[in-house]
Amino acid sequence: MKAFIAVLPLVLRYAEAIPRPQSQSERYSSEVTASVTATSASAPPTSTPSTTAQNPCAAISQIYAQANTSITNIRVPAQLAYDCLNDVPLDSASAVPWLNTLKPYIEWQSTIAYLKNPPKGYLEPAVDVWGGLQAIIDRVSNGKYANEYQLEFDIYRLFQSTHDGHFRYLPSLAGGVFAFGRPISLVSYSVDGTEAPKPYVYSDVLSYFVNGSAVPSPVRSIDGQNAVAYLENWAQYGSLQDPDALYNNVFYELGQASLGASGSGAGTFAGGGRGAYIFPGNTTTLGFENGTSATFSNFARLLVPFRNITNGTVLYNTWINPYATRTSGAGGNVAAATNSSTPTSSTTVVSSSTRTATGTPRPGYPSPVISQRNNYVGGWYLTEAGYEDVAVLGVQSFVGTTDFQSVVYDFLDQASRAGKTKLVIDVSANGGGTILQGYNLFKNLFPAILPYGATRFRHHETFDIIGETVSERIYYYPYNYTNPPNPVWQDFAGGTPFNYRADVDVNYENFDSWRDKDPPNTIYGDQFTSIIRWNLSDPTNTPANGVQVNGYGNRTGLPPTQPFKPENIVILYDGYCASTCAIFSEMMTQQGGIKTISIGGRPNQGPMQTVGGVKGTNNYPWTFIYQLVSDTYELAPDQAGYFNSTSLYDYINPATYEIPYLRAVANSGQVNVRDGIRQGDTSQTPLQFVYEAANCRLYYTAEMTVDVTSMWEKVVDVAWGGDKCVQGSVGASGKAGNAKREEMEARSNERMKKRMLEMTLDKAAALEESLGLFTDVSGIEVQHGMMLP
Template identity: 30%
Template sequence: MHPTTIAAVAVLSVCFGAPLDARHAETQEYEEPCKQVRNHVAKWMSENNIVPKDSTEFEQAIIPAAPAAPIPPSIAFECLKSVPLYKDTALGQLNFLRPLFEWQSTLDDLREPPEGYLSEGVDLLGGLDNITAKLQEAQGSYKNEFEFLADLYTLTSVRPRDLHFRYTSSLFDLFSFPRPARFVSISTDGISEPKIYLHADVNHAERRYTPSPVLTIDGIPALEFLQKESVKDGGCHDPDARFNRQFPSLANDAALVYTPSEPAALDLRDTTTVECQNGTKFEFSNFAFVRGNFSNITTGVDLYNDFGRGNGTGPRTSEAGNYVLLAKNYTSHFVGYPIPTNRTKNGNVAGFLPNKPEFSDVAVLVVNSFQGILGPDTFVTPPGVYFQEFFNVTTDFIRAAKAANRSKLILDVQGNSGGLVYNIATLYFALFPGSTLPQLSRARSHPQFAWLGAHLWNGTTSPAAGVWPLNNFIRPDHHPWTSFADLYGPHPDTGTPHEYTNPSIFNVTNYTQLFAAYQDPLNANGAQYTIPWTEPPFAPEDILIVSDGQCGSACAMTVSMLTHVHGVRTVALGGRPLLAPMQALGQTKGGPVINFAGMPEVDRGAVPEGLVLPPPADGFKPPLRVPGLEGVRGLGWGVTVSFNVVNMFPWGEEMEEGEVPLQMRYEAANCKLFFTWDMARDITAVWGAAAAAAWQGGQCVPGSTTNEEGTMGGIPGYTEKVADQYKLGDGPGVFGSD
């Protein structure tokens, strides 16, 4: 191990400042842990000359007034655990959540996952019962509020493996726990089993030393440690995608919206010890970053009053990611990338025509996000400007690629966790002009949905407004739904007791009208949404999708349409060191995400004009009104709750035989490649390896293709080799739990 690697530890102190270590405090007097947090933050801000800036409430919802201060994780956990359990309020939260869980499209599938679903199943409603029972035990299973929230967080934000289904409390958002010890998984040639190294060794070649693989992390074999950590990450249903989220990468650094994995949020130690095979040892200081305002906090009771009730100056759930997002230097080029031919201001789309012999006929379109409303001018730029820019950059680049005689296209979607339908339509129709986004969807049928549809739909207004935007969906035959009953059905799922709505497709016309209105709010006939060609610019066999498994939501929908309808091939990068296939789509493969917040906020005076809200019936409470609870905002525990509204299915399926939604299916890529040192520091090495596998007879990871000689072939089927050997284990929602 070269001595320069040691500098990685020192750099952290320079970048983040040195946090106080409560374990070596001179005073022997007991000090409340939350007061320690307050004092540490004040001292750190003073020593680093940080003064919180003045900002509006809206701006604070997007970006904090000051950087997050670092403290030892043990103090953060001690502070959280000093919050006493508020049993009645906790039970109120569970009662509040129970009817909302019915809207999660995969609720029934998660209870009994099909073969090929690589994560554990979870009974979400049963999990609420488990937690309720623990709260009601005479002796009390939970010692404090943190233990209760930890169970609820694991049930809702980890076990479903769905980024669209989330429940997060402000108390859990007060601290973030990124590990400063960063690693990479590197293969010598891209097809041999990789080993784990320190990320600081990426540039070892120019420093003229040979890196040593990591042997252990905190005394545990490195690979075992990282796989166990990855299981705690709820962002991906696929274990290879979860594994990739343990590592930094060029693509994730360039991504517009990237949420790093923080599986240590429940149990991060103050230090991480790393030992390499050559005997070198390193000790990294870990940090908890304080994201809330602790200036008035002394005790755990204070913390609950300010944040647990949801009325404090706490962070929003998206705040940390947006802080990084808005702090980016949007005028600089992506590190490790060549200069793009063109790109959007916020960097979510960039086109490249690499000037190397191996790319003489290859163009590369990097789409690291389908978002379009955040960027360097977020507070002054109308959303439609970003949509138009996505459209312009995409179409202009394809023109440039064809003019340069590039007959092949690599579509790089690494780190793309989704975005907006406007941008899906832009990219899909740019590649395959038309008027239909060919993917079927259907929602879970349940009494609340039926009640809302029967009483709150007047032909133009959607049930519960944003909960189900009916005008965004049409029949698969392209005709509008004539009534809510026409859409709702319900449609029985053969062989199960479950029911779903009739299949729908997205109403592209409605989205394009909204696109035009965004461009010119005063003129619905504003910017036109028309692809400037009528024939596909690239043949399906000349398009290759490159993914690290972290493609989800809008990204997954786009890739699914390209692969299922047109036969476009995929290459999956990285993953566990298995000589086996890997999925290209490892994140959410469901439909739109809807925030629960609007549902309890809609009161009986907010229904569409002319409609009468009847009383609740059939023994359930409609979600428009939860008696005795304030709702999500105000005094609603400072939470954010969201769900996945529809399951997605490939175009052309009849869905008469209990079809499995895409979220629960195993869908391997055509080829798998491990990262090499070159691929970790030069993105063109990634594209070159992928292009070689697709069009030049290059080798894939043995066992990852259907061709015996190891070249790219068809789509491999499910094999037990890809099953996840690591599990979360017992807990609320797991069969057999008390």
């Protein structure tokens, strides 16, 4: 016990030993050891230059040269990294040409008109994307930027401010050189499940569960500001479109931790997900309700080697702009940055995974009945008395192929045979994945229902020309995908809309022509295609997506029966659900009639949305758009002269086509190309702008931050046991009598006691180790139905 307490000292206990903030002269040579948890596994390793260097980039280069560790473990003071970024001079000559190369790809973004003037009920501010881009161009032209970092951060923020996780562009300097972080993680919970939640230091919570003493004190202030107000403002740096979902993403959550480096790590406050791109200040000072305070030194992780980087100019010439004139001390033409991307073919990527072993740790989770190796999906049975008839299907991602399908199918079949009659589907942390996986899971649960899944694209010149050309030149459909008459035909099947013979219309019937598919229709001041639905019988879907939906092709008849009654299914959300998860959720709630429960959110008493991530149903990486344009030229070489006189040439112009990729972090250029449209909505409002409150809202409690089973049991209590929700109700839970509610309150109290008794040193150590998680976007398998953290 004592060994663990040494690893997790309470912040409260060390309140008098607060390191003072560094002065300007001290900060470059200071160690990153100010955190009171510096001895913990989550604290950054220390690296200190032997002498104080005048130039911040040179100081980091010295740290890099002296570090006896891999680059992934090198961390420097956050202020030092921030000063280095701001030492990079503005390359105004290349800025405007670069910004102009972004315009063709922005044309594909389906929600431009709605973002500028959001419909009633949308909770985020309006964003004029075109106006914002032009404002940046004007500021560059008028000399309003002091350095390159200010420009690149504005570009990133323009995309991020749309709160569309599919609309993403991350310039190299803004996000490819350093990743900021704090050596402290927070959680938010209610003390009794009824009172408004408050933020706590997670290491304090773990210590409390280990030793049972010193009840954690809530965080009252952060850097002198009200803690909740600070965190709500910080949350706005995230990618989600719902304030409650954004607020949850600030904190450590077990669902995100279960995804390892492909999740949001220990929360955006600690530097996970989008938090890595925001300078958090040199230090962070927390004030607690018990009157104590503590100050922590923030840090930055190195993402590129800093060998021989003597100043910001050399950094720019080495890692940021391969088109820049090389006049720095680095000498010569330095090779293009490894964090850059060049246009290549990008189709739906599938994972090679196994369901026989768990390769990624799942701290805070019990052993699963069955699991996919990367923890994208798994199944559990609840074992406590009163919960024995409950199965839990955890779907933290829709990335995967037949392996994913097999885990889901086998678990639902086994659970049904084992006498489990109730099903909790937990989609916490689910940012989407392979689109047809969402369709397939719905078909597993409702084999007799045809998924609706209405979508549409934004009409613009490039889209229309590609569609007209493809519809004319690919003269029969479907075809043998693995041996097509022309190899580029493959890129125009498997879910792309450009051959009118693919897909079906709103009535699940074939289109008559390209113009039938793309009239276009004028809606909300913009132009769009007709409603498009996936043709699940299309044989080209499977080889392109790696998924054969149950009930079609070689999976006809699977599953034979519906495994659970609709009234015995409930879906649990933490608000992060996005993309393919949003597709699945729409089908389950609108066609299946399934009840929903959301958990967490801001400390208020109002409702909370289910899907807080992007509700767009398909994103195209810019590399894929480039490939589509290139394939169109190859498909119709006799039309090249005409194509060169149109917007198609903007994508393949040999003088400029590489710029948007070489100036950004790999895979960062993405747009949402398909809007999801609700069945029967004559206004065709994209689901991204349709507010959808959960039937029931819950708060996290302390035990739910260390053991996910506590959360699942609470969901069962409110869904079928008569327990109450914070807001809303599921079934008859809002009508239960006092005796029933007293029983549920007793269960909650017992859960807390049980989790404290069950907290072993090994369990606590695994949870603590997960506090060191950071998002590695470069290692994530990019899917056309996935929102990157």
